Amino acid sequence: MEFKTVFGILEPISSEEGNQENHNVLAAVPITKNKVIKLGRNDRECDILLRHPSVSSVHCMVWAIRFDDDSVPMCYVKDCSLNGIVVNDRALSRGQTYLLEDSDIITIPNAGSYRFVTKIKLLASHLVEQLGFQSNVDNWHITSKVVGSGTFGHVLVANQKGSLVEDSHPINYAVKVIKMKPNRLDKEAKILLKLSHPNIIKVHKTYAGVKDNLYIFQDLIAGGDLFSYLAKSDCLSPVSETEALVIIYQILQALRYLHSQGIVHRDLKLDNILLCTPEPCTRIVLADFGIAKDLSSSRSRMHTVVGTPEYCAPEVGFKANRAAYKEFSRAATIEQHGYDAKCDLWSLGVIAHIILTGISPFYGDGSETSIIRNAKMGNLNFSAKQWSSVSDNAKSFVRRLLEIDVSKRLDSKVAFTHLWIAKHRGQLERIYHKKILHCDYSLPRVEKPNWKRKVPQSINVAPAAVPRKLSMIDM
């Protein structure tokens, strides 16, 4: 049996205010990896049942995200209700995701209160100073909470000072701090500030601080990355074909937009795809534009070898033997014909292969040499048992992306016309607009809950109140 680390606990509070008759979980509920705890009226979906008529089918959710074993888990609560939730006597705005602190009290009006108790605490409270970052940049405050780290920098939780609307909670942001070469205008920040799309990370502000650090303030995406979402013990677990479709459809939306703007991401991989909540049918956001290329003014081809070998198209020119590069840092220029935006579609093919089967198509023995050699041959093994329950349309989609001949590979527009996507286009559009964007994007930031107005006439847990079951899509 897999040992589950408990990151935090939800403890029911017995008080006059938390009316015990209306909630049936009196024991503390542990918060563990890959488990979203749902509170609400729907007994099929919720872990904590709350029976009061003012409570929504799923009223709120609580989960924990841990970037890696060395980092402190982040626990979040998200309001999914009509009538709202209160954290420490302050209402969350509708749809808001809030980063929980030890001893925070979550109250579902008329139905009960829970104390959040953290189990793994922040050890170094001076982490920001230790890392050499400023804790205050202009009107932003940077906390010691690390949401992720990469080759170029750390990503921490930040808040905007003075943005507090009376009685509401501050919005949490993320800040990526990168070491910059002096006098270099950072391309990542410049590209991101140009972009505006629901499936691309939104940047609010960038600052060049002291010690050549660049600070990129952006939305905090609270559901973790796709790699952590799929990682179960020591392997990656596939998702259902329906869930894969919803993920791929959103990445395609982002790629079509990016490529229409002349931007090529060049480092698409599971780690750079973020989820708003760690559950199916959530909004997907592309992040890490650290090696993206803006071709909008030149429309030329690219010649620099960049990316991550496991996801990298063969024409980009990774070589197993590093001595073959004139100079190798993270990017090297070699003699070749160059490549274009279709390199992102190859990476999408690798991602689709992994999320449908749990296996990486060209992984071989895991060494960089074997990955590069296998990708250059482009052999796919659809007879592997992991493909047995996947539809032929899905296999064909993956094959058309992992196509060595670039002229035969789907581009980000034509990919929408492939039968796997086209057959489900109507349902995908409905899920995308009605569920994903409507619930999660462009919501009014602050709305005071009006309990009486929205209390339903009767307690009705009718199927209509249950979110659309994804399995209804016929493959």
Ligand SMILES: Nc1ncnc2c1ncn2[C@@H]1O[C@H](COP(=O)(O)OP(=O)(O)OP(=O)(O)O)[C@@H](O)[C@H]1O
């Ligand atoms: N806006 C965000 N909200 C939440 N988590 C984030 C955000 N941006 C990045 N992360 C987390 O931080 C990790 C590292 O961020 P990012 O990929 O941007 O850094 P990097 O140094 O460019 O990494 P790489 O080594 O992949 O190039 C991501 O994998 C993700 O888990």
